[in-house]
Amino acid sequence: MFSQVREITLMNIRNLPSRVGSSSVIVVGIAGVVAVLVGLLSMAVGFDAALKGAGKPDRAIIMREGTSSEMNGNMTPEQRAIIKAMPEVELGSGETYVVAAIKKAGTDIDANVVVRGVEQTAFDIRDEVQIVSGRGFEPGKAEIIVGVAAAGQFEGLSVGSFLPVRDRDWQVVGHFTAGGTALEGEIWGDLDTVNSTFRRGGISSTMRIRVAGEAEARSLDRKLQDDPRFDLMVKPETEFYASQSEQRTALINGFGLSVGIIMAIGAIFAALNTMYSAVSTRTVEIATLRALGFGNVPVVVSVMTEALFLALLGGSLGAGLVWLVFDGYSASTLNQASFSQVAFDFAVTSELLTMGLSWAIGLGIIGGLFPAIRAARLPITTALRGE
Amino acid sequence: MSLLGLVWANLFRKRTRTVLTLLSVMIAFLLFALLQAVSVAFDGGVEVDGTNRLVVGGKYSQIDQLPYSQKQQILSLDGVDKITHTSWFGGEYQDPKNFFAKFPVDPESYFEVYSELDLEPAGALERFARERTAAVVDISLAQEYGWEVGDVIPIQGTIYPKNDGTRLWEFELVGTFSENGEGSDFPLFLFHFEYFNEATLFGADQVGNWTLTIDDVERADEIANQIDALFENSSDPTRTTTEDEANRQFARQLGDMGFITTMIMSAVFFTIILLTGNTMSQALRERIPELAVLKTLGFTDSTVLFLVLGEALILCVLGGALGAGLAMFMGPGMSAALEGVFGSFEVTPDIFVIALGLSAAVGLLIGLLPALTAQRLAIVDAFRRG
Numbered sequence: 001m002f003s004q005v006r007e008i009t010l011m012n013i014r015n016l017p018s019r020v021g022s023s024s025v026i027v028v029g030i031a032g033v034v035a036v037l038v039g040l041l042s043m044a045v046g047f048d049a050a051l052k053g054a055g056k057p058d059r060a061i062i063m064r065e066g067t068s069s070e071m072n073g074n075m076t077p078e079q080r081a082i083i084k085a086m087p088e089v090e091l092g093s094g095e096t097y098v099v100a101a102i103k104k105a106g107t108d109i110d111a112n113v114v115v116r117g118v119e120q121t122a123f124d125i126r127d128e129v130q131i132v133s134g135r136g137f138e139p140g141k142a143e144i145i146v147g148v149a150a151a152g153q154f155e156g157l158s159v160g161s162f163l164p165v166r167d168r169d170w171q172v173v174g175h176f177t178a179g180g181t182a183l184e185g186e187i188w189g190d191l192d193t194v195n196s197t198f199r200r201g202g203i204s205s206t207m208r209i210r211v212a213g214e215a216e217a218r219s220l221d222r223k224l225q226d227d228p229r230f231d232l233m234v235k236p237e238t239e240f241y242a243s244q245s246e247q248r249t250a251l252i253n254g255f256g257l258s259v260g261i262i263m264a265i266g267a268i269f270a271a272l273n274t275m276y277s278a279v280s281t282r283t284v285e286i287a288t289l290r291a292l293g294f295g296n297v298p299v300v301v302s303v304m305t306e307a308l309f310l311a312l313l314g315g316s317l318g319a320g321l322v323w324l325v326f327d328g329y330s331a332s333t334l335n336q337a338s339f340s341q342v343a344f345d346f347a348v349t350s351e352l353l354t355m356g357l358s359w360a361i362g363l364g365i366i367g368g369l370f371p372a373i374r375a376a377r378l379p380i381t382t383a384l385r386g387e
Numbered sequence: 388m389s390l391l392g393l394v395w396a397n398l399f400r401k402r403t404r405t406v407l408t409l410l411s412v413m414i415a416f417l418l419f420a421l422l423q424a425v426s427v428a429f430d431g432g433v434e435v436d437g438t439n440r441l442v443v444g445g446k447y448s449q450i451d452q453l454p455y456s457q458k459q460q461i462l463s464l465d466g467v468d469k470i471t472h473t474s475w476f477g478g479e480y481q482d483p484k485n486f487f488a489k490f491p492v493d494p495e496s497y498f499e500v501y502s503e504l505d506l507e508p509a510g511a512l513e514r515f516a517r518e519r520t521a522a523v524v525d526i527s528l529a530q531e532y533g534w535e536v537g538d539v540i541p542i543q544g545t546i547y548p549k550n551d552g553t554r555l556w557e558f559e560l561v562g563t564f565s566e567n568g569e570g571s572d573f574p575l576f577l578f579h580f581e582y583f584n585e586a587t588l589f590g591a592d593q594v595g596n597w598t599l600t601i602d603d604v605e606r607a608d609e610i611a612n613q614i615d616a617l618f619e620n621s622s623d624p625t626r627t628t629t630e631d632e633a634n635r636q637f638a639r640q641l642g643d644m645g646f647i648t649t650m651i652m653s654a655v656f657f658t659i660i661l662l663t664g665n666t667m668s669q670a671l672r673e674r675i676p677e678l679a680v681l682k683t684l685g686f687t688d689s690t691v692l693f694l695v696l697g698e699a700l701i702l703c704v705l706g707g708a709l710g711a712g713l714a715m716f717m718g719p720g721m722s723a724a725l726e727g728v729f730g731s732f733e734v735t736p737d738i739f740v741i742a743l744g745l746s747a748a749v750g751l752l753i754g755l756l757p758a759l760t761a762q763r764l765a766i767v768d769a770f771r772r773g
Contacts, residue, residue, distance in 0.1 A: 022669065025662045029411075032658040036651050066554055068483060071450065072546045074589070099448045112448055166447055199622075231548070247484070258721065259418065259651060266414030266655075270662045273407040277669060 004294050008302035013309060019281070022274050023310055029270040030314030030363050031321070033263045034356040038322045040256030041355075042348040043331070048249040050344035054181035055241035059125060060217035062207040062224070065233045068243065070097040071340075073205040079230060080207055088211055088220040093122040094204035096194050099340045100165050100187070103155040104332075111332070113154055114186040114340045115144075115165070117194025117204070125210045129183065134159040134174030139190045142197075145174040147184035149343035153332050157187075166197050182241075185332060185343025214238065248333075264363060271367025275307050279375040286375050287383030296376040303375050307368025308361065315360025322356075323348045390690065394697040401670070405702070408666045412706025412746070413713070418655050420714030420742050421721060422648045424732040439604045440500065441611055442633040443597035446624035450475075452593035453623050460617060466602050466610050471496035474595035476583070477546035478556065480532070480576075487528055489542060489576040491583035494523075500600055504564045508536065511562025515579070522558035522578040527570025529563045536560055542576075550588045572733070598630065656749075664753035667699050671757040678761050679769030692762040699754025700747060707746025711739045 016023055062083065064073040075094060084092040096117035101110040120139060123129055137143035144163065151157045162169040170189065178184045191204060211217050214236040221234035279286070286299055327348040332341045398405050443461065445451020452474070462470050476489040494516040498504060506512050506523060515521045522540060534540065537560065544554045558578050584591045601610050611627035618625045671678075678691055686694075711734075718734035 022665055025665050028661050029658050032654045036654055039650070066543060066548075067545045069545075072477065099450055101448045112450075259422075262414060262418055262421075263655065266411045266418075266658075269407045269411040269414065270658070273404060273411070273662070273666065276403055276407070277666075 004298040005301045008289065008294060008298045009305045012302050012306045015282075016306070019278060022277055025274045026271045026307065026310040026364075026367065027314040027317065029267040030311050030360050031318035033260060033267045033363065034315045034318030034360050035322045036263055036318075037256060037260035037359060038319050038348060038352050038356040039326050039346075040259065041253065041352050042322065042326055042346045044249050044252035044256060045349055045352065046331075046344045046347040047252065047333070047342065048245050049347055050180070050182040050185075050342060051241045051245035052238075053179060054183055055237035055239075056126075057214050057236060057238050058210055058212065059237040060209050060211050060214075060220070060234050061237055061240050062209060062232050062234050063205075065225070065231050070095075070206050071099075074203045075205070075207055075232070077202040079232075080204065082229070083207060083209070083224075086220065086223070088216045088223075089209045090212070091121050091125050091210040093119040093125055093208045094191055095119075095122065095206050095208050096191060096198065096200060096204045097206065098194065098198050100163075102157070102163070105153055105155050111154065112334070112340045113150055115194060116186050116188050117191040117198075118188055118208075119191050122188075122208060125208055126178065126183070128179040128181070129176050130178075131174045131176050134172070137173055137188070137190055140192060141190070142168050142170045142193055143173045144170045144187050144189040145176050146172055147186050147188075147343070148175050148177050149184035149330060149332070149345075150187060151175050152330060153185070153341075153343060163187075168197060170197075180345065182342050182344065185341060209234075260359070264359065267363055268366050271307065271311065271363060272370060274310075275303065275368050275371035276374070278306065279303060279371045282375075283378060283383045287378060287380050290378075290380050291384065300372040300376045303372035304365070304368040307371075308364040311360045311364025311367065312357065315357045318360075319348075319353045319356040323353065390693065391697070394694055394701060397674075397694070397698055398701065404666060404670070408663055409702060409706050409709075411662055412703055413710040415655050415658070416707040416710025416742050416746055417714050417717075418710075419652060419745070420711040420734050420738050421718065422652050422655075423738050423741065424714070424718060424722075424734045426648050427732065427735075427738070439600055439607075440630040441599050441601060441607060441614070441627050442630050443599070443614055443625050443627045444595070444633070446615070446626045451623070452590065452595060453597065453625065455592040455594060457597065457618065457623070457625075461597060461599060461614055464610065464613055464617070466606050468600040468602050469496060469499050470597055470599040471500040472580070472594035472597050473497075474580075474583075474590075474593070475546075476542075476544070478542040478544055480540065480542055485532070487574050487576055489578070491580040492577045493580050494521075494577075497577065498564075500598055503566050505566070505568075506562050506564045508562060511536075514561040515577075518559070518561065519579055519582045519585075520558055521561040522576060523562045523564055524560065524576050525570050525574035526563040526565040526568075528574045528576060529560070530570070531574075534560050536562060540576075547583070547590055548588045549586045551586075556586070660749060660753060663699070663703065663749070664756075667695075667702075667753050668757050670698070671695060671761060675764065675769050678764055679766050682764065682766050682769075688762045691764070692758045695758040695761045696751070696754040699757070700750035703746045703750030703753070704743060707742050707749075711742035714742075715739060 061070070062075070063070060067073060077094070080092065080094045083089060098115050098117075099112035100115050102113045103109065104111045123136070131145065132148065134145070137145055146157045156163060157172055159172055159175060161172050163172060164170075176184075176188070192202075194200075195202060195204070209220075211220065217234050217236045224230045224232045224234060290296075290299065326346045329346040330343065331346065332343040334341060443453070443457075445453060458470060458472070461467060471493055473490040473492055476491055478489045479485070480487075494512060498506060498512060506515075511523060515523050524534065528534070540558050540560055542556045542558065544556050548554045549556065556578075580594075601607060607629055611629075614627045615625050678694075681691060681694075682688075715734045715736075718732075722732050
């Protein structure tokens with residue numbers, strides 16, 4: 001029986017080139033579904049990774065109580081000094097988070113790019129931040145450094161160029177990387193310079209601290225909440241970035257799956273159509289085989305195998321194409337919590353590729369099953385007549 | 388049998404194939420209509436009848452605040468008719484997921500500038516103007532959250548705490564507004580600017596944007612430049628655009644999503660043309676002897692052309708109509724589910740018409756080659772091949 005299955009299946013597959021037109025329908029249809037599905041989900045994965053990757057367990061953000069955005073908050077230099085002296089705080093950097101309208105490269109869209117004013121300790125707190133060209137900014141000067149993602153996506157941010165922000169021109173003195181996280185979409189400058197340009201006095205919007213771990217961050221949180229001098233809360237960075245990413249990621253996933261499912265239904269119809277016609281053009285051939293003594297099972301298996309083979313081919317094609325074109329593709333979108341742009345790279349992970357191929361196999365099984373059953377049920381005598 | 392009847396009968400000679408093809412065309416146009424709606428939501432942003440309105444914002448970014456003192460200076464410019472203002476209040480109603488914009492506004496001037504809005508019930512505007520803690524909301528918000536006039540609505544001030552140290556802002560709903568009885572795609576919660584100004588811990592006497600009407604639409608650019616020139620060297624420089632442009636800019640910040648939808652649509656159409664095209668040419672190949680019989684019986688070449696082309700057209704247009712119709716039916720649900728990604732979108736009758744047109748074009752495209760083959764078919768050759 002296995003030799004029968006093998007013979008018929010091999011024969012079918014050897015026949016494939018003669019049915020290239022109709023077979024390609026399955027391949028292209030399923031390639032389309034897998035490409036769209038994997039492409040959209042890779043966007044969600046990339047967005048999530050950019051934001052979540054920015055959070056480390058030994059770092060925490062101090063922000064105004066009840067707010068969800070780094071933008072809202074007012075911390076005086078005195079408050080920051082008190083907090084920096086607390087035993088839980090290893091390092092602290094007052095940070096001001098504002099946005100500047102900068103043209104997205106190649107468009108006429110003014111996008112809100114994050115401008116973050118930081119103290120020099122920020123570089124010790126976030127040790128993943130590395131200058132890759134030029135140099136760091138000098139305190140007190142109108143100098144900025146630009147994340148590599150921001151430099152690539154917005155106009156006029158190359159090293160040496162001047163960026164007009166409010167009434168002064170800021171010189172771009174360097175580019176930095178930050179381990180592929182959302183920080184790479186930001187512009188950094190000296191806290192005092194940013195504050196004076198944005199007329200904030202000494203008031204920073206948040207403070208970034210290094211702590212021993214999440215537990216210490218939580219105990220500091222309780223301490224500050226109980227302290228009448230402050231209207232502040234402490235969030236571990238991991239928690240903060242997860243909450244920033246959660247909603248958008250869920251929505252992109254939802255969109256990707258809805259489009260994927262609708263397309264998959266379309267592709268099933270296409271696959272059924274192809275396999276039905278593959279069976280119907282070979283009616284005589286299949287009947288002959290059965291007349292020669294080949295059983296029903298080999299016929300069913302061979303049709304199913306053909307469908308699966310084509311579906312897998314399509315799935316690999318679609319997943320491969322998306323991987324080639326989209327993996328690492330840089331994009332940016334609006335973070336509604338702070339009205340600012342988040343830069344991220346599409347991430348076509350092996351999980352997504354596996355998922356795409358599983359979908360392809362599923363679609364192949366559904367698309368092949370009914371035609372296979374029809375092929376096996378054809379009454380030999382009528383079929384031989386070629387009706 | 389009429390010619391159309393013949394086309395129809397031909398369609399159903401292989402019922403399974405026709406139904407399956409029809410279904411996949413339908414799915415393609417279902418996706419097309421939904422994605423087109425999303426795409427329109429991107430490009431157009433929120434559709435507002437804002438051609439004679441200008442929006443003045445901070446020159447450097449959307450989060451800049453402008454001083455209240457600019458109002459009289461703008462009003463004194465020639466050609467400026469009425470002016471009002473909005474500010475982004477932030478704030479949460481019960482849960483961060485309940486996302487809608489809340490603006491402190493000046494009641495009278497707001498509804499003068501946005502004169503297309505109808506406020507209900509009668510006397511609501513007077514109450515809104517008179518009572519400090521009054522609020523009015525877009526009718527779609529009132530429906531969504533089940534609010535009625537007289538309800539007290541608590542909002543947590545995430546950006547603006549009150550100067551008594553608390554964050555709880557409470558408003559009494561005094562009315563709802565709508566345009567021609569319909570809610571907006573970008574529903575607003577409006578409350579009294581004076582209340583905000585007196586009770587806020589900081590940010591008093593500042594607004595986010597000025598919105599003004601002008602006497603002459605033709606002079607929009609000129610007046611916008613005048614306003615920006617007026618404040619160019621002040622501590623609060625401005626950037627003035629038409630309202631349409633301001634909305635578009637905001638929507639397009641969502642960025643590369645538009646590109647993604649285009650990619651999906653191309654993938655869908657490439658697939659559908661290949662699939663249906665293949666099915667049509669296969670259907671034709673099987674029928675070559677039959678077409679030869681028709682020609683022998685005296686059917687002209689152009690009639691045969693019409694027969695084949697008609698089949699492709701009917702299949703595609705029917706699939707297109709079913710798919711786009713289904714999209715209109717599913718649209719509201721999908722839009723609500725995906726609101727945070729795209730804002731809200733609507734599968735409009737326009738999109739339905741576009742889908743129909745496109746389906747006819749696809750039908751012609753894939754029917755043409757088989758139809759021409761059929762038209763040129765020489766009877767003798769056809770019989771020999773059969």
